[in-house]
Amino acid sequence: MKISGWMTQSGVMFGTSGARGLAISMTDAVCFAYTVGYLKHLETIGEFKAGTSVAVAGDLRPSTPRILRACMAAITWMKGVPVFCGFVPTPALCVYAFARGIPSLMVTGSHIPDDRNGIKFNRAGGEFLKNDEASMREQEVVLPEGWFDQGRQLVHPLVQPAITNVVADYVARYRDFFGKDALAGLTLGVYQHSAVGRDLLVAIVEALGGKAVPLARSDTFISVDTEAVRPEDAKLALEWGSSGKYDAILTTDGDSDRPLLADRHGHWLRGDVLGIVAAQALDAAAVTTPVSSNTALEMAGFARSVRRTKIGSPFVVAEMMAAVEEGLVPSVGYEANGGFLLASDVTRRGRTLGALPTRDAVLPMLCALVAARDNDTDLSGLLASMPPRFTLSDRLKNIPTQVSLDRLAALRQDLVAGLAALRLSDGCGAVKQMDETDGLRLTFEGGDIVHLRPSGNAPELRVYVEASTRGRAEELLKLGMAGISSWQQ
Numbered sequence: 001m002k003i004s005g006w007m008t009q010s011g012v013m014f015g016t017s018g019a020r021g022l023a024i025s026m027t028d029a030v031c032f033a034y035t036v037g038y039l040k041h042l043e044t045i046g047e048f049k050a051g052t053s054v055a056v057a058g059d060l061r062p063s064t065p066r067i068l069r070a071c072m073a074a075i076t077w078m079k080g081v082p083v084f085c086g087f088v089p090t091p092a093l094c095v096y097a098f099a100r101g102i103p104s105l106m107v108t109g110s111h112i113p114d115d116r117n118g119i120k121f122n123r124a125g126g127e128f129l130k131n132d133e134a135s136m137r138e139q140e141v142v143l144p145e146g147w148f149d150q151g152r153q154l155v156h157p158l159v160q161p162a163i164t165n166v167v168a169d170y171v172a173r174y175r176d177f178f179g180k181d182a183l184a185g186l187t188l189g190v191y192q193h194s195a196v197g198r199d200l201l202v203a204i205v206e207a208l209g210g211k212a213v214p215l216a217r218s219d220t221f222i223s224v225d226t227e228a229v230r231p232e233d234a235k236l237a238l239e240w241g242s243s244g245k246y247d248a249i250l251t252t253d254g255d256s257d258r259p260l261l262a263d264r265h266g267h268w269l270r271g272d273v274l275g276i277v278a279a280q281a282l283d284a285a286a287v288t289t290p291v292s293s294n295t296a297l298e299m300a301g302f303a304r305s306v307r308r309t310k311i312g313s314p315f316v317v318a319e320m321m322a323a324v325e326e327g328l329v330p331s332v333g334y335e336a337n338g339g340f341l342l343a344s345d346v347t348r349r350g351r352t353l354g355a356l357p358t359r360d361a362v363l364p365m366l367c368a369l370v371a372a373r374d375n376d377t378d379l380s381g382l383l384a385s386m387p388p389r390f391t392l393s394d395r396l397k398n399i400p401t402q403v404s405l406d407r408l409a410a411l412r413q414d415l416v417a418g419l420a421a422l423r424l425s426d427g428c429g430a431v432k433q434m435d436e437t438d439g440l441r442l443t444f445e446g447g448d449i450v451h452l453r454p455s456g457n458a459p460e461l462r463v464y465v466e467a468s469t470r471g472r473a474e475e476l477l478k479l480g481m482a483g484i485s486s487w488q489q
């Protein structure tokens with residue numbers, strides 16, 4: 001059966017960043033088949049053959065160890081060599097694998113609830129792109145006889161390899177670039193929750209001379225979404241900020257490839273604003289970001305080229321690599337969730353940071369903290385110098401993707417009536433521009449922006465808004481969420 005058939009049968013589909021689905025649907029057989037299909041695709045492009053090492057790692061979800069075992073079994077059956085990198089951040093895995101020119105996969109559901117999981121596939125030198133997914137769907141996979149029981153659980157014995165340490169190189173990457181005193185004198189709270197990089201983030205802060213204070217470590221998995229911050233996480237940050245103990249608070253999502261950074265008052269920074277700060281700090285010539293990101297990027301005016309894409313790192317990677325081919329370097333990319341991508345090497349004060357064309361949580365947070373110090377201010381002061389555009393987002397949960405698509409299609413067909421039904425006409429005025437790059441993004445005459453888009457990873461409808469003041473953005477988000485609330489019915 002082709003991988004496309006496995007997808008239909010299991011309900012485990014490709015999202016914006018790898019395969020995602022309910023953990024109970026991601027049986028050992030399904031994960032084995034997906035990994036075999038992935039390696040067969042790599043065979044067709046010359047990146048895998050018998051004896052090829054394949055690096056694997058995972059996050060801290062309860063289902064991750066089981067899925068990892070199934071993936072390593074598939075690598076073994078395909079006569080590859082699984083290199084188990086342990087439970088580490090996705091970018092730490094990629095730093096190791098990309099440097100060695102070997103494929104890698106990460107078992108993670110990122111920020112989605114812990115009853116779900118996923119597998120993120122990488123090529124030998126970068127992320128799996130959409131054309132790779134298309135080829136993988138066509139690969140035929142037949143399970144080896146006797147390897148699975150009737151419940152499709154793996155029964156074939158597997159000797160799990162010893163853990164290969166990839167942490168040291170990841171810490172050294174940032175210590176060597178920023179310097180061992182880059183954070184000297186700063187006390188930084190590290191919100192650990194259940195992020196796989198929680199201890200590594202403490203190690204990086206300390207390697208750069210800062211004082212790291214671990215906060216709120218959890219033994220159970222917590223779904224922290226850096227793009228739609230939970231009310232409880234907003235409350236926690238404000239409590240920590242009110243203590244006056246911290247210069248900033250740092251955390252990441254589950255697989256630690258998306259950052260969340262708060263100023264000393266406990267106000268979380270938006271990921272797309274953090275991306276602008278980091279891109280400017282690195283003197284980027286070309287900046288690629290999804291259409292949903294803050295338009296203060298264009299207003300800031302530092303980049304020679306700004307490129308807008310669909311939401312999802314594969315789209316960002318493809319476009320920022322195109323900028324490199326055009327000679328526009330440094331070329332960087334970022335997403336509204338804060339994940340920052342480096343398409344080319346960057347040199348700063350005589351030190352060079354190697355390219356890492358996949359989402360990274362650490363680089364943008366360090367760039368912001370160092371930039372604030374370089375400008376003799378703090379994070380609040382740094383943000384105050386940016387063009388006044390404010391973005392917010394939320395999500396309508398438990399709405400099937402097809403329902404969202406149908407509703408958006410109806411809205412496109414009769415925009416006037418649709419906006420009136422959503423009560424956006426009175427609140428925003430006439431539509432000046434409609435962008436269908438990814439979902440439906442409406443720019444109104446007064447400069448307000450409302451963007452509706454079905455999630456690629458979960459049955460959710462994302463709502464993004466942008467306005468010239470924070471208060472107006474909050475008002476706009478309430479208006480947008482209230483308007484679509486009936487769509488679940």
